[in-house]
Amino acid sequence: MSDLNTQAVARYKNNFLKEVEERVEDGHWVKMCMQCGVCAGSCPLGPAWQHSPQKIFMMIRAGKREEVLSSDSMWMCTSCYNCIVRCPRKLPITHIMHGLANYAHRLDMAPKGQPTREIARLFWNNLVKTGRVNELKFSLAMYFKDGVVQGVKNAMAMQGIGLGLMKAKRLNPMEIVGGHTCKGKADIQKIVAKAREIEDRRRGLA
Amino acid sequence: MAEMKTAAYICTGCGIGDVLDVKGLEGAAKKDGKMAEVKTHAFLCNAEGVQLIKDDIANNGVTHVCIAACSRRAKTEAFNFPGIAISRANLREGVIWIVAQGADHDEIRQEMAEDYVRMGCAEVKKMVVPGGNVKESSSKRILVVGGGMSGMTAALAAADAGYEVVLVEKAGQLGGFARNLLKRVPFSGPYAEPQATGVEEMAAKIGANPRIKLHLNSTVAETAGAPGRFAVKVAQESGAISEELVGAIVQATGFTPYDVNKLTELGGGQANVVDQAGLEAMAKAANGGAIKRADGKEVKSVVFVQCAGQRGSGGNGNGQHLDYCSGHCCATSIKQAMYFKDANPDVDTVVMYSDLRVPGMGEDFYRSAQQKGVIFTKGKVTKVAGGLSGEMRCKVDFKDLILDEDTSVDADLVVLATGQVPNAGVNLDEWTSVVTLADGGDEAAKAKTVEMKKGSVLKLEYRQGPDMPQFKYGFADSHFICFPYETRRTGIYAAGPVRRPMDMLQAQEDATGAALKAIQAVENVEKGRAAHPRAGDLSFPKARLEGCTQCKRCTVECPFGAIDEDEKRFPKFNEERCRRCGTCMGACPVRVISFENYSVDTVGSQLKAVNVPDQFEEKPRILLLACENDAYPALDMAGIQRLSYSAYVRAIPVRCLGSVNTIWITDALYSGYDGVMMMGCKKCDDYQCHFVKGSELASYRMSKIGDTLKQMGLEEERVITHEVAITDHERVAKLINDYTAQIQEIGLSPMKF
Numbered sequence: 001m002s003d004l005n006t007q008a009v010a011r012y013k014n015n016f017l018k019e020v021e022e023r024v025e026d027g028h029w030v031k032m033c034m035q036c037g038v039c040a041g042s043c044p045l046g047p048a049w050q051h052s053p054q055k056i057f058m059m060i061r062a063g064k065r066e067e068v069l070s071s072d073s074m075w076m077c078t079s080c081y082n083c084i085v086r087c088p089r090k091l092p093i094t095h096i097m098h099g100l101a102n103y104a105h106r107l108d109m110a111p112k113g114q115p116t117r118e119i120a121r122l123f124w125n126n127l128v129k130t131g132r133v134n135e136l137k138f139s140l141a142m143y144f145k146d147g148v149v150q151g152v153k154n155a156m157a158m159q160g161i162g163l164g165l166m167k168a169k170r171l172n173p174m175e176i177v178g179g180h181t182c183k184g185k186a187d188i189q190k191i192v193a194k195a196r197e198i199e200d201r202r203r204g205l206a
Numbered sequence: 207m208a209e210m211k212t213a214a215y216i217c218t219g220c221g222i223g224d225v226l227d228v229k230g231l232e233g234a235a236k237k238d239g240k241m242a243e244v245k246t247h248a249f250l251c252n253a254e255g256v257q258l259i260k261d262d263i264a265n266n267g268v269t270h271v272c273i274a275a276c277s278r279r280a281k282t283e284a285f286n287f288p289g290i291a292i293s294r295a296n297l298r299e300g301v302i303w304i305v306a307q308g309a310d311h312d313e314i315r316q317e318m319a320e321d322y323v324r325m326g327c328a329e330v331k332k333m334v335v336p337g338g339n340v341k342e343s344s345s346k347r348i349l350v351v352g353g354g355m356s357g358m359t360a361a362l363a364a365a366d367a368g369y370e371v372v373l374v375e376k377a378g379q380l381g382g383f384a385r386n387l388l389k390r391v392p393f394s395g396p397y398a399e400p401q402a403t404g405v406e407e408m409a410a411k412i413g414a415n416p417r418i419k420l421h422l423n424s425t426v427a428e429t430a431g432a433p434g435r436f437a438v439k440v441a442q443e444s445g446a447i448s449e450e451l452v453g454a455i456v457q458a459t460g461f462t463p464y465d466v467n468k469l470t471e472l473g474g475g476q477a478n479v480v481d482q483a484g485l486e487a488m489a490k491a492a493n494g495g496a497i498k499r500a501d502g503k504e505v506k507s508v509v510f511v512q513c514a515g516q517r518g519s520g521g522n523g524n525g526q527h528l529d530y531c532s533g534h535c536c537a538t539s540i541k542q543a544m545y546f547k548d549a550n551p552d553v554d555t556v557v558m559y560s561d562l563r564v565p566g567m568g569e570d571f572y573r574s575a576q577q578k579g580v581i582f583t584k585g586k587v588t589k590v591a592g593g594l595s596g597e598m599r600c601k602v603d604f605k606d607l608i609l610d611e612d613t614s615v616d617a618d619l620v621v622l623a624t625g626q627v628p629n630a631g632v633n634l635d636e637w638t639s640v641v642t643l644a645d646g647g648d649e650a651a652k653a654k655t656v657e658m659k660k661g662s663v664l665k666l667e668y669r670q671g672p673d674m675p676q677f678k679y680g681f682a683d684s685h686f687i688c689f690p691y692e693t694r695r696t697g698i699y700a701a702g703p704v705r706r707p708m709d710m711l712q713a714q715e716d717a718t719g720a721a722l723k724a725i726q727a728v729e730n731v732e733k734g735r736a737a738h739p740r741a742g743d744l745s746f747p748k749a750r751l752e753g754c755t756q757c758k759r760c761t762v763e764c765p766f767g768a769i770d771e772d773e774k775r776f777p778k779f780n781e782e783r784c785r786r787c788g789t790c791m792g793a794c795p796v797r798v799i800s801f802e803n804y805s806v807d808t809v810g811s812q813l814k815a816v817n818v819p820d821q822f823e824e825k826p827r828i829l830l831l832a833c834e835n836d837a838y839p840a841l842d843m844a845g846i847q848r849l850s851y852s853a854y855v856r857a858i859p860v861r862c863l864g865s866v867n868t869i870w871i872t873d874a875l876y877s878g879y880d881g882v883m884m885m886g887c888k889k890c891d892d893y894q895c896h897f898v899k900g901s902e903l904a905s906y907r908m909s910k911i912g913d914t915l916k917q918m919g920l921e922e923e924r925v926i927t928h929e930v931a932i933t934d935h936e937r938v939a940k941l942i943n944d945y946t947a948q949i950q951e952i953g954l955s956p957m958k959f
Contacts, residue, residue: 032576058608
């Protein structure tokens with residue numbers, strides 16, 4: 001159990017709804033759900049999830065902390081916004097889902113190796129390093145996320161596309177060393193750190 | 207009364223003159239109808255046409271008018287001649303609009319039109335202009351029984367409208383159930399917080415109102431008479447009796463919460479399990495502070511179990527208690543959860559529901575509770591254990607209906623949302639069966655009638671029993687589909703939860719409505735007119751008692767309890783209680799009951815005025831007796847929509863199928879009609895009959911007509927009854943056409959001359 005998680009459990013004991021209200025982006029909306037199920041019926045990925053938004057909200061009220069935070073549901077959201085449009089209680093369901101995913105990730109309770117979570121993590125780390133997305137490094141990181149052997153296999157499978165991109169001057173192999181960056185790289189990193197500090201303070205995570 | 211002088215006016219407008227032979231119509235009115243005057247006009251309902259009739263009435267002494275034009279339902283304002291008997295021959299909606307177009311149909315169309323003219327002439331000659339039933343003195347005071355929220359509202363509404371009110375309350379102070387509440391569910395914007403009940407202010411207003419006479423600690427000991435002259439004995443707790451003369455009655459006797467101790471499966475009767483009324487008492491004791499249990503412990507967690515012993519086996523009912531939803535309990539539990547949250551936001555409040563029903567602006571109240579952190583859980587409770595040892599907590603086992611799992615929740619207190627049981631007095635069905643036994647000499651039954659009468663609210667001296675008839679689930683009578691305020695006891699109106707389950711806001715609206723109905727009743731009675739649904743009707747039943755055989759059918763069958771029996775066992779009509787449906791007229795086997803403008807003769811002479819072709823012409827004739835409330839308007843609408851139906855039918859509107867006397871049917875069949883169709887309203891539990899029982903009684907009577915038909919040597923299909931709604935214009939046309947085809951298939955009647 002991560003420190004943050006231990007601290008959260010101690011602080012909220014068994015009142016998970018309150019924890020979500022205070023610590024999850026738009027979490028204060030969860031109590032307003034009236035369990036009509038329109039979100040569950042509207043979600044194009046509905047059958048592919050462990051729990052529909054309706055169930056997630058009910059589980060939060062029922063105090064099922066472990067189950068909610070380790071659910072893959074929030075990670076499956078494609079942000080199509082069908083649920084937000086249709087919710088009769090005007091809950092920002094998509095945002096709550098992303099908020100929950102983010103919180104589960106912070107507590108390190110999100111499912112391990114969940115592809116969406118992995119992509120998000122690699123993308124974020126890649127981006128904050130230089131202030132720009134390095135596509136070559138991002139792609140390679142993706143290829144090799146499951147080990148060297150799998151990485152080589154992935155790279156071999158994609159080599160045709162890679163060569164094509166290079167011919168069309170859409171991919172610069174020299175990006176592998178350093179790569180392009182933005183002017184105030186250090187400032188970007190400072191901004192991100194500050195934002196995180198403010199956000200954590202606001203959500204009581206600091 | 208002046209001598210009868212008849213006149214027929216034939217309108218040739220709206221296309222009547224284009225497709226019908228007007229000379230033929232005039233001939234029918236003159237020769238067969240024997241009208242003294244016959245005139246035609248191209249536009250009878252315009253000022254000039256109406257003036258023509260008015261002049262004849264003023265200058266030529268015309269007293270009986272047959273207007274052959276459009277339906278009796280059209281142009282009623284133009285053709286309104288006070289003091290004159292009027293009949294209407296329906297040539298527009300009833301003939302030219304419904305008979306198929308084209309010269310092929312000219313003959314049957316003309317026959318139909320001429321028959322309607324003959325029928326109109328025959329009818330009007332049998333009519334007498336009703337003079338009303340004005341009595342020398344008539345009370346306009348209004349008695350309100352019950353001084354709760356509904357009763358107080360009704361009393362204030364009637365008094366504010368300028369009427370004297372007598373208010374009877376059995377308790378020592380006004381307020382009823384509402385007096386025991388800390389606050390009430392919000393009734394004005396923004397519908398977010400519980401509001402003050404306002405009981406004290408209303409009680410003070412009533413005390414200060416000079417028009418309201420208040421009887422506390424009192425009940426009704428006897429109610430005799432009829433609207434306009436109810437003689438009511440009000441008994442005080444001490445036994446002292448005072449008499450009040452009133453014109454109308456509002457019964458607002460409210461409800462009693464269902465006995466929580468019967469809900470053993472939900473922990474009813476155990477420690478720390480209370481009903482909503484019990485919680486109100488705790489909240490009132492706390493008065494905004496922390497709510498404490500009976501053992502003095504502060505409540506830190508509470509579970510509200512919705513639909514406890516309600517809705518059959520839906521909600522948290524198990525099918526052994528109430529079968530209905532009481533409507534107010536969801537909002538009430540929300541309000542009570544707020545009592546806890548407002549005193550201390552850290553109290554855990556869970557509302558266990560299966561369908562949260564918060565009608566009106568209740569949705570805003572629901573949202574407000576969610577904002578305050580009240581948890582709503584969709585679940586079905588399987589077991590409640592109250593008063594557990596140790597911390598004295600309760601445990602509620604339930605099935606979570608969203609997460610589909612069996613689980614449980616602990617709480618300091620469990621509140622069961624029980625339902626409303628109406629205080630409606632004696633069940634008349636039970637009463638009738640006991641009285642029948644008692645009349646047969648059963649001593650135990652006699653004792654039971656005395657016992658039952660003690661439980662009566664109004665103690666009516668009516669032949670049909672001491673209270674209003676009860677509706678499904680024991681609520682006081684109401685014409686629930688069409689006229690919710692109406693009851694089967696004229697001038698007596700039920701208001702509030704005694705009529706159907708409802709919350710306080712609905713009860714107040716209901717009470718205002720009932721007060722207005724009571725005012726309408728006393729005003730109509732004073733003028734000798736009928737109350738709803740034939741409001742303003744001046745006719746009333748008259749009986750030739752010398753012909754009466756004392757068979758009691760009229761007294762038993764009158765849906766409104768209007769007819770008692772006098773000392774000599776003859777029917778005693780209380781005209782003020784009568785709704786003028788004519789059910790007594792339909793019931794009477796010796797046909798001694800009639801109305802001045804609607805009688806066995808007015809209808810009988812119409813059906814005999816039809817020219818029935820002989821058997822060689824192969825033109826059947828079908829008599830159609832159509833209820834004027836739904837079936838006849840549907841027939842008119844078929845005409846307005848230009849649907850065509852068979853020109854072999856002859857339609858006669860009746861006040862209600864209950865007024866159909868079987869003599870009309872036998873007369874029609876003996877005169878050579880090939881079939882008789884009846885169209886009335888839906889009967890039984892989901893009735894739409896304006897007179898509640900009329901169509902049901904008619905159906906019962908017609909179920910016995912088979913024997914008569916057999917005696918006459920006729921097929922059973924010659925008489926047929928249909929239930930028709932006012933929207934059924936397409937269906938009535940089809941029913942008529944199908945029946946005509948059926949009659950042609952079984953062949954013409956052998957009774958033709």
